[in-house]
Every structure is written in structure tokens, then in C-alpha cells.
Amino acid sequence: MGIDFKISIVKNLFEGTNKVLGFSDYANSVIKLESNQDKQNKLQTLVHEITHIILWNTGYDDLNANEQLIVAFGNVLYQVLKDNNLSEIVESK
Numbered sequence: 001m002g003i004d005f006k007i008s009i010v011k012n013l014f015e016g017t018n019k020v021l022g023f024s025d026y027a028n029s030v031i032k033l034e035s036n037q038d039k040q041n042k043l044q045t046l047v048h049e050i051t052h053i054i055l056w057n058t059g060y061d062d063l064n065a066n067e068q069l070i071v072a073f074g075n076v077l078y079q080v081l082k083d084n085n086l087s088e089i090v091e092s093k
């Protein structure tokens with residue numbers, strides 16, 4: 001959608017007061033991933049955050065706030081994309 005996001009691997013990632021595995025900073029175009037998770041969980045979290053960004057950038061704020069929908073859609077999308085080369089994206093950071 002025309003915006004390039006940076007991926008940042010962070011130790012002890014918090015969103016407000018909640019410890020999280022991933023967080024999307026829309027205003028600064030950064031996806032933050034908790035470092036203390038294995039490769040497959042980093043990738044699944046990355047797809048989860050991409051799902052948030054897609055809905056945010058297309059104006060579906062109500063759907064973007066539905067965490068259960070994001071988890072279900074993101075996890076299925078992760079499974080579909082698993083055979084592609086997403087590993088290099090995370091491993092090169």
C-alpha cells in the first residue's frame with residue numbers, strides 16, 4: 001500500500017503495559033518483534049502484524065480491533081506463506 005515498514009527485533013517488547021510478541025507502530029512504519037521467541041513464532045507474529053497493517057491501511061479499524069479475527073486470519077495466512085522465503089526477512093534483521 002505504498003508504505004515500507006522496517007522490522008525491528010526487540011528484547012522485552014511491551015505495548016503500553018502489556019508484554020507482547022509483536023507490535024506495529026503505524027505512524028513510524030515499524031514492525032517490532034520480540035527477540036525471545038523462536039524462528040517459527042517470529043514468522044507467525046510477523047504475519048499477524050502484517051494482517052493488522054493491511055486492515056489499518058485499508059480503513060477497517062473495527063476489524064483491526066478484532067484480535068480473534070486477526071489471530072485466525074494471520075495464522076492461516078502464515079501457514080499458506082510458510083513455504084515461501086519469509087525466513088530471510090527475519091533472519092537478516
Ligand SMILES: [Zn+2]
Pocket residue numbers: 048052067070
Ligand atoms: Zn494483534
